[in-house]
Amino acid sequence: MMDILMYLFETYIHSDVELMVDQDELEEELLRAGFHQNEIYKALDWLEGLAALQNSDTRPVFSVGDATSTRIYTQSEMRRLDVKCRGFLLLLEQIKVLTPETREMVIDRVMGLETHDLQLDDLKWVILMVLFNVPGNENAYTQMEELLFSTEMGMLH
Known part of the structure; x- marks a missing residue:
C-alpha cells in the first residue's frame, strides 16, 4: 500500500x-x-x-495538551512506530515542523496503514502527505522537504 x-x-x-x-x-x-x-x-x-482531515466536519477530534505536555503512545502505536519513528516525530514537533494537531494527524494516518513493518522513511512520506493535504501547513511542508533533502546528504543525524 x-x-x-x-x-x-x-x-x-x-x-x-x-x-x-x-x-x-x-x-x-x-x-x-x-x-x-x-x-x-x-x-x-x-x-x-x-x-x-481537511474537513472540519469529518475531521476526528484530536485531544492535544498544552505546549508542555508529553505524548504518551498506546501499545498499538508503539508496535507500529518504533523508537526512531517516535523520536523523529518529537524532533519535528520541537523544531515546529509539526504541531500537536498535525502530529496526531500523522499518527492517525500511520495507524490507518495496513503494515506492521513501518520504517522511518515510510513515516517521512506519511508526514509529507499529511502536511501537503492539510491547509495552512505549506511552510511546514517546505521545511519538511528541506529537512529530508538535508538528511539524505548526511547533514542531520
Whole structure:
C-alpha cells in the first residue's frame, strides 16, 4: 500500500501532471502500473481518510495538551512506530515542523496503514502527505522537504 501512496504522491504532487479526479480512471492507471486491486482499494481508502482531515466536519477530534505536555503512545502505536519513528516525530514537533494537531494527524494516518513493518522513511512520506493535504501547513511542508533533502546528504543525524 505504501508503494501505491508514494507512486501517487510522486506522480501527481511533484509533477506538472493534473490530478485525475475520476476514481475509475485512477484505478485503471494503477492496475496498468502493476499494482494489485486489493492494495489499490486500501490505498484509496487511506487517501479518503487523509482527505477527511481537511474537513472540519469529518475531521476526528484530536485531544492535544498544552505546549508542555508529553505524548504518551498506546501499545498499538508503539508496535507500529518504533523508537526512531517516535523520536523523529518529537524532533519535528520541537523544531515546529509539526504541531500537536498535525502530529496526531500523522499518527492517525500511520495507524490507518495496513503494515506492521513501518520504517522511518515510510513515516517521512506519511508526514509529507499529511502536511501537503492539510491547509495552512505549506511552510511546514517546505521545511519538511528541506529537512529530508538535508538528511539524505548526511547533514542531520
